[in-house]
Amino acid sequence: MISARSADQVFVALDHWIVGHVPAPFQTLASIVIAVAMIIVVFAALFALTTVFERKGLGRMQNRYGPNRVGPWGTFQPLADAVKSLTKEDVVPHRADHVVHYLAPLVLVGVVFLSYAVLPVGRNMIAVDLDTGVLYFFAVGAATELAVFMAGWSSHNKYSLLGAMRAIAQMISYEIPLILSSVAVIMIAGTLSTVKIVEEQARYTAGIAHWNVITPWGLAGFILFMIAATAETNRSPFDLPEGESEIIAGYFIEYSGFKFALFFLAEYIEMFAVSGLAITLFLGGWSSPVSFLAWIPSWLWFFGKLLAMIFGFIWVRGTMPRLRMDQLMNFAWKFMLPMTLIVILSAGIWRFLSPAVVGPRPLGGVIRWLVCALVIFAPYILLARKLERGHSMEKRTYRFAE
């Protein structure tokens, strides 16, 4: 019989077994190749699965069926899409910068896959356990902007350049709240290593895990992180860089066939990566929420959480319309930035309101929770009031058009 422990470590054991059969000088190389291949295969497969889930989910949210023609319940739809994008003509504009135009999708895909190196997808399942894992993740994530601008610039098309400019403006604006909201977690954990952050959260008190999301600063930080991540991955409602109604398809307007599919792939892979980081930072990584469910393998927990996050992204996409550029910028600088700073403040207060200050566990814990929640909630109300002032819905009058 397979014990819970061996089911949890089955992939690690398999990896060790394969590496053990490789001659000693190449063992390091073999271990790297296996890790890279697994990341590429698993997350590319997840991408294929997500495209069909997304289309079906969006369809259901709009009371439609979604794709249901290819295979049982339309599950072979990604195969049909792959065949379609592979057989399409690859058009490159005559005036485009051919080299950069060719490189942009490759750079983008390469860069987004790099960020998986520091994501622990299960206990002992991480490609590289860097001490500066979170920092590495954001550094690599910032490189996607380069690829986006390469695509926009090299296409020699005004819409594509506009799309790239929007993407750069948006990504830089939202990178700040993205990083600041994770600073709170780093402060409390006292480390930048993703493995240690998860281990910190995988402890249990009275059967409940120490996930950061159950603390007030963690909850607020998680929501802010997810909003920033949605903007960072150019997903609806922050999909201005590819707004079909105004700039057609943004920076990938001049891409067709498989290059377009690569952009599509990169966008989804980036979404999974940033969801994976949110899980690592706030949702306890591969740990189970309650101790009596800890027998379920850690990698199942991680991918279960990842699927839930993906559903969240699809749900938000099915709900909200696209923002306007000024709304996007106002939201980033006037709401997201102050709120993330307040979350950091709240995390600091949480750190220093230890049981020694507020008293023993049950009551002291409640007091600490309420104080930290108030530190976030009161500024939120004030900020919301300030932002909503003068934004009441009225019939608009056009002075010059009538």
Added chain:
Amino acid sequence: MLGEGIIQGLVETARNFFGSYVEKDRLTTVQYPEERLPLPEASRVFPFLLYDGKDPDAGLRCVACQICEKECPPRCIHIEKSKDKKPDFVGKMQVYPAVFDIDVSVCMSCQICVEVCPFDAIRMDKVFELSTDNRFRKLLYTKKELSKPNEYYQKIHPLEAAETDERRAKEAEEAKAKAAAAEAAAKAKAAAAAATPPVGEASGNGAAAPAKLAETKGSPQ
């Protein structure tokens, strides 16, 4: 409060998402090849030729008068008259079309041919899944492909067909009655001629036939 509307929206989409699995009438999609909505009575796609009875050659109503061919705005009908004649539904000898082609790649389903036909011989069809891999031969419908029985017409356009059938039955009845009357009159004349000594013997049959022809021609269509 800031964010309230977003939560309301999320609740609405969640309700749609789960509701669409529970309540079937939320999904308005008709999954076309498997499910179909019934076509309206007046829907029409391309004309076809009607025939009575079982045999499409014997029962074809068309008399090759070529009115439809002349009236057709895009000129998609081609008719060639036959050399011989066959009896129509009232028993009169009529020419029939040796060739009757409709090029449905040209036809615009305007129904003018149907409106001008005095013989109720051409009507609009309802079939619309007519795509083909041969745009030359398979879009040119010949007499054989166009001929469809009256029962088919009754099935696809029940109201129109009932009205046409009633009218045609009445016409056939009238024609029969007139023929019978003409025959009776001819017989009476013959009897009278037989009773009184003959003045012009050949006039008996010769007078009845033109009279019958004139009556049939005068009947309303």
